[in-house]
Amino acid sequence: MNGPAQDIAHLVRSGRRSALAVLEAALSRVRERDARYNCFTAVTEGRARQEAAAIDARRARGEPLPPLAGVPYAVKNLFDIADEVTLAGGKVNASNPPARRDARLVERMREAGAVLVGALNMDEHAYGFTTENSHYGACRNPHDPSRIAGGSSGGSAAAVAGGLVPLALGSDTNGSIRVPASLCGVFGLKPTYGRLSRAGSFPFVGSLDHLGPFAASAADLAAAYDALQGPDPDDVACAQRAAEPVLPALDEGPRRLRVAVLGGYFSEWAGPQARRAVEIAASALGAVASVELRGAAQARAAAFVITAAEGGALHRRRLVTHYDYYEPLSRDRLVAGSLVPAAWxxxxxxxxxxxxxxxxxxxxxxxxxxxPATPVPATPIGADWLELAGKRMPARASMGILTQPVSCIGLPVCTAPIWPGTGQDGHLPLGVQLIGAPWREADCLRAALALEQAGVARTLPL
Structure with a gap:
């Protein structure tokens, strides 16, 4: 049970391929394809060559290599990368000094042997679901470049979907891993709130922010997640929980899971392709029961209030002095959020x-x-409205209608890519959320693996 990233690491550890050769192939793909997708905002070519050369030197000395040895990856540009400016998608941050050290999760990926290729496009300050960034350009969906990649981690999902890198890191506050994973047809993991360290990442909403990986297979997702785990005193939410590796459990095969479909709100706000995706996944997992989370709509409303208030407070001072530098799609919402009463x-x-x-x-x-992870497949870039449940809805905000209630309460979720193949959007994927109990990421990943092994969930190569 392997995926592209683990296959690369196996080849590097066995000496059949050098880490530098793997890197050069990845850089070539970025040069050839990224003008079409607009995933990368920076390519860290010099650093990447140093990291790859260090892996090859370790092997030449006969040292054992770590689990992700030589695997190229990239990170959403809100992760600190030493000697690079952390943009967080914003023009207002471009004049900031470069980061002095790597984000904690970047450090852990390096310790696992992965090679950092660059930083990835996103919605400014993670406030959006489409990655239609006014400063750095829209990120385009590799399965149809006229469509959005989703957001706010659009560059991360599109880089994996487009075959530029086998792994990427992103963040999820209200759906920013799950939405682009759904729309781009890749696997994504939003862990339990507090599971992975956020130290060295540009914050959005401290009460809701999560970090997590994207991959082209369930096994690769688990391998990346295991590399990222561990307590961190620099993130108060992640100070205590010990690492609980899941990849060995996946190698033993998925145990029998008790699975149900979330109906009610999650069916009401799902379009026909989204409902079909859930039917496909439910059939493969033997889920016949339907249950309701009756407070889902209220949880989404609560997420809106918390997001507005904390995001607005974080940016209040610079909005006063640098309003024109901010993304037109989000700056008025930040201003309004800064006025939310504490009682709310x-x-x-x-x-x-x-x-x-x-x-x-x-x-x-x-x-x-x-x-379902998103109510509809990827919409055209620039679309302002979509039809949902017989209503005309704002397209950008509505992409998170099914993810916000879940992240608000901090549950772990693996998004698995399904291909419903219906209607005029039949060429596009639409993912399902596999939602687990707190700290039970292993169950989410087992379910994703079961769907993959059944041929139901898959990332299509490009």
Whole structure:
């Protein structure tokens, strides 16, 4: 049970291919394809060659190599990369001094032997679901470059989908890993809130921010996740939890999981392709029961309030002095958020806790809950509206309608790419959320692996 990243690492460890040769092939793909996709905002070519050469030198000395030896990867440009400016998608950050050290998760990827190729496009300050960045250009969906890649980690998902790198890192506050994974047809993992360190990443909403990986297979996703785990005193939310590797458990095969479909809200706000994707996944996993998270709509409303208030507070001062530098698609929302009364956020946090307890009750009977990740497949770049549940909805905000309730309560989710193949968007993927109980990322990944082994979930090569 391997994926592209693990195959690369195996070849490098065995000496059948050098890390430098792997890197040169990746850089060639970036040069050939990225003008079409616009995933990268920086290519760290010099650093990458040093990291690859270090791996080859270790092998030449007969040293054992780490699990991701020689595997190229890239990160959303809100991760600190030593000696690079951390843009977080914003023009307003371009004059900041370069980062003095790598983000914690970049450090862990380097320790695992992975080779950093560059930084990736995103919605400014992670406030968006489409990666239509006004400063650095829209990131385009590799399966149809006239469509969005999703966001805010659009560059991360598109770089994996387009075959530029086998692994990428992104962030998810309200759906920013799951939405682009769904629209680009790759695997993505939003871990439990507090599972992975956020130290050295540009924040958006401290109460909701998660970091996680993208990959072209469930096994590669698990391998990347294992490399990233571990407590970190520099992130108070990640200070205690010990690492719990999941890849060995996947190698043993997926145990029998108790799976149900999340209906109600998650069916009401799903288009026909999204409902079909859930049917395909449910059939493959033997899920016949349907359950409801009755507080889902309230959880989404709470996420909006918390996002607005914390995001607005973070940017308030620079909005006053540098308003024109900010992304037109998000700056007015940040201004409005800075005016949200404290009582609203307190009430939103109470709702969040209540819905969390409601979700825990569902996991007394089930291990994994299935829901669509996005209501529709990727929309055309520049689209302002979409039709959903008989209503005309704002296209950009509505892409997160099914992910926000879940991230608000901090549950782990693996997005698995399904190809519903219906309607005029039949050439496009649409992912499902495989939602687990807190700290049960292993169950989410087991379900994703089962779908992959059944031929239901897959990343199509380009």
């Amino acid at each position: 956020t307190q009430h939103a946090q109470r709702i969040r806790h209540r819905v969390y307890r409601e979700a825990l009750a569902l996991f007394e009977d089930y291990d994994v809950l299935i829901a």
